[in-house]
Amino acid sequence: MNPRKINRTKLPRFAALFAVGVASLGLAGCDDTGGDPRVQIGANPMLPAIQQYLLPPIRIARPVPWGNDTPKVSQELQIHALAKGFEHPRSLYVLPNGDVLVIESNGPKAPVFRPKDLITGVVQGLAGAKAKDANRITLLRDSKGDGVPELRTVFLDHLNSPFGVALIGHYLYVANTDAIVRYPYEDGQTSITDKGTKLTDLPGGPIDHHWTKALLASPDGSKLYVGVGSNSNVAENGMEAERERAAIWEVDVATGAHRVYASGVRNPTGMQWQPETGKLWAIANERDEIGPDLVPDYLTSVQDGGFYGWPYSYYGQHLDPRVMPQRPDLVSKAIKPDYALSSHVAPLGLAMYTGSALPAQYRGGAFVGEHGSWDRTPLNGYKVVFVPFSGGTPSGPAEDVVTGFLDHNSHARGRPVGLAVDRTGALLIADDVGNTVWRVSSAAASSTSRQGS
Amino acid sequence: MKHITLAATNFRPVDGPRSDNLAGIKPIHRILAPFPVAYFAAALATDLAYWRTAEVMWERFSVWLIAGGLVMSALVALAAVIDLAFGKQRPAWVRALGYTVAVLLSLLNVFVHSRDGYTAVVPTGLMLSAIVVAILLVYSVTAGWTLTYRRGARP
Numbered sequence: 163m164n165p166r167k168i169n170r171t172k173l174p175r176f177a178a179l180f181a182v183g184v185a186s187l188g189l190a191g192c193d194d195t196g197g198d199p200r201v202q203i204g205a206n207p208m209l210p211a212i213q214q215y216l217l218p219p220i221r222i223a224r225p226v227p228w229g230n231d232t233p234k235v236s237q238e239l240q241i242h243a244l245a246k247g248f249e250h251p252r253s254l255y256v257l258p259n260g261d262v263l264v265i266e267s268n269g270p271k272a273p274v275f276r277p278k279d280l281i282t283g284v285v286q287g288l289a290g291a292k293a294k295d296a297n298r299i300t301l302l303r304d305s306k307g308d309g310v311p312e313l314r315t316v317f318l319d320h321l322n323s324p325f326g327v328a329l330i331g332h333y334l335y336v337a338n339t340d341a342i343v344r345y346p347y348e349d350g351q352t353s354i355t356d357k358g359t360k361l362t363d364l365p366g367g368p369i370d371h372h373w374t375k376a377l378l379a380s381p382d383g384s385k386l387y388v389g390v391g392s393n394s395n396v397a398e399n400g401m402e403a404e405r406e407r408a409a410i411w412e413v414d415v416a417t418g419a420h421r422v423y424a425s426g427v428r429n430p431t432g433m434q435w436q437p438e439t440g441k442l443w444a445i446a447n448e449r450d451e452i453g454p455d456l457v458p459d460y461l462t463s464v465q466d467g468g469f470y471g472w473p474y475s476y477y478g479q480h481l482d483p484r485v486m487p488q489r490p491d492l493v494s495k496a497i498k499p500d501y502a503l504s505s506h507v508a509p510l511g512l513a514m515y516t517g518s519a520l521p522a523q524y525r526g527g528a529f530v531g532e533h534g535s536w537d538r539t540p541l542n543g544y545k546v547v548f549v550p551f552s553g554g555t556p557s558g559p560a561e562d563v564v565t566g567f568l569d570h571n572s573h574a575r576g577r578p579v580g581l582a583v584d585r586t587g588a589l590l591i592a593d594d595v596g597n598t599v600w601r602v603s604s605a606a607a608s609s610t611s612r613q614g615s
Numbered sequence: 616m617k618h619i620t621l622a623a624t625n626f627r628p629v630d631g632p633r634s635d636n637l638a639g640i641k642p643i644h645r646i647l648a649p650f651p652v653a654y655f656a657a658a659l660a661t662d663l664a665y666w667r668t669a670e671v672m673w674e675r676f677s678v679w680l681i682a683g684g685l686v687m688s689a690l691v692a693l694a695a696v697i698d699l700a701f702g703k704q705r706p707a708w709v710r711a712l713g714y715t716v717a718v719l720l721s722l723l724n725v726f727v728h729s730r731d732g733y734t735a736v737v738p739t740g741l742m743l744s745a746i747v748v749a750i751l752l753v754y755s756v757t758a759g760w761t762l763t764y765r766r767g768a769r770p
Binding site for chain 2: 214
């Protein structure tokens with residue numbers, strides 16, 4: 163027996179196997195840098211080939227404080243902080259009397275299913291996304307409309323990762339991550355102590371990967387539309403975990419009964435009625451880990467019964483090989499979204515502008531709050547953009563409206579999330595890293611133009 | 616078993632009394648060396664199950680098993696270093712290289728298995744798992760779980 167001799171004869175075989183193994187990983191020549199996002203904005207985004215990773219790219223912007231700085235706007239606009247010192251303000255809602263609700267929320271704790279989940283947790287911590295969940299709604303009252311609130315109260319406390327809010331008549335509906343709860347509300351009320359009544363359960367834990375539940379009331383107040391995000395990046399937790407998720411629900415306000423209004427929308431984080439056509443529009447966050455320029459997040463009209471591809475395909479019929487078994491029957495009817503916002507920008511706020519206080523070019527279009535990428539080089543998003551509309555559809559490239567969330571070292575001073583238009587017609591922006599609510603108004607009018615309420 | 620027999624017979628009188636005692640110590644890494652092999656072989660089994668069923672549970676088993684195998688491999692490496700330093704052992708380069716290649720492929724494999732969805736396993740992950748197990752089986756059959764020789768022993 164001479165093991166050394168035996169092993170020596172095996173050596174070339176090991177080398178060959180090793181070479182095959184490495185070659186099969188397709189490492190050679192991978193370019194991890196994303197291209198110009200502008201080619202992925204609009205109705206026909208450029209879609210590169212799928213790229214699969216050994217080490218998925220992570221490119222986070224470390225948080226730094228704003229100090230006395232503010233985000234940047236064009237000369238026609240001005241921006242200042244409406245209020246500071248929040249705990250992870252995530253979305254905004256303006257009540258009919260002009261009071262601003264700031265929803266402070268940060269989602270439930272994510273479970274660890276794979277070693278990767280441990281690392282994801284650390285990365286989110288570094289990006290400042292692991293702050294304590296305040297589970298609270300704060301009220302700001304600025305009766306003079308000068309952008310300086312004279313009253314700040316805790317409006318509703320002890321919620322469960324709230325995100326969407328909608329007022330119908332004298333009832334305020336709050337979308338916690340696991341249920342819609344109804345509270346009686348009277349004009350001018352500055353806090354709610356009522357325990358609330360559950361209208362319906364929503365898909366929550368134990369995974370609850372995309373936890374935000376966006377909420378929009380129908381104009382007649384009979385229905386609530388709920389954005390329910392997927393329970394995974396691309397169905398890696400199994401399709402049984404995705405039941406009635408990656409969908410927009412229509413909930414009957416009277417009975418709490420629901421149906422899936424549209425499906426295959428990976429994470430619908432904001433919904434609005436398009437003012438000209440009255441159609442439902444939504445922003446959605448698309449999937450990760452197949453390249454810096456895949457898949458573009460989007461803004462789209464939402465068709466009743468429409469299927470938008472997730473997880474089987476993206477942008478219509480582009481198949482995702484990570485999903486097995488595939489569903490050709492669903493893919494064949496997958497709708498291509500109307501307007502791409504470019505990849506990994508993470509749109510989390512949508513406001514169709516119907517006010518008149520901001521310069522004329524903003525009327526009838528859509529503001530989108532782009533929280534910013536965490537897995538793309540160079541960084542993308544971290545700004546509020548404006549998509550012009552004409553005849554009820556987007557009519558041109560998105561333009562930057564509020565920037566400067568990143569400093570010159572690519573550190574994040576803030577990240578824009580939810581948007582709302584206040585009673586005076588100014589644009590409000592929740593910033594969940596800067597823990598601030600920003601107010602953008604017209605530089606000329608200097609907040610004197612009121613829409614009345 | 617052959618190594619132990621040789622050590623017990625104390626057939627190298629030139630080493631002196633202290634060395635005789637140390638020469639009688641079994642290499643520690645030999646006790647640990649089978650663990651990664653068991654983990655990686657189990658991962659191949661769960662990979663095959665995932666390939667046939669596309670059931671997420673199997674993929675999760677696989678990635679934890681590979682990660683566990685890597686942790687055990689680190690302990691084997693640590694033990695082998697201790698054996699080399701204090702245990703009158705010298706490296707068996709070819710075996711150690713084979714074992715190391717298998718562990719490095721498993722390191723690649725844990726990243727492949729950390730992808731989302733079906734391509735975490737099929738085809739690259741499954742292939743890597745099979746190659747790793749093949750290498751380790753050859754190693755375990757021919758080398759009796761050791762990565763070293765007793766210093767002075769004829770290989």
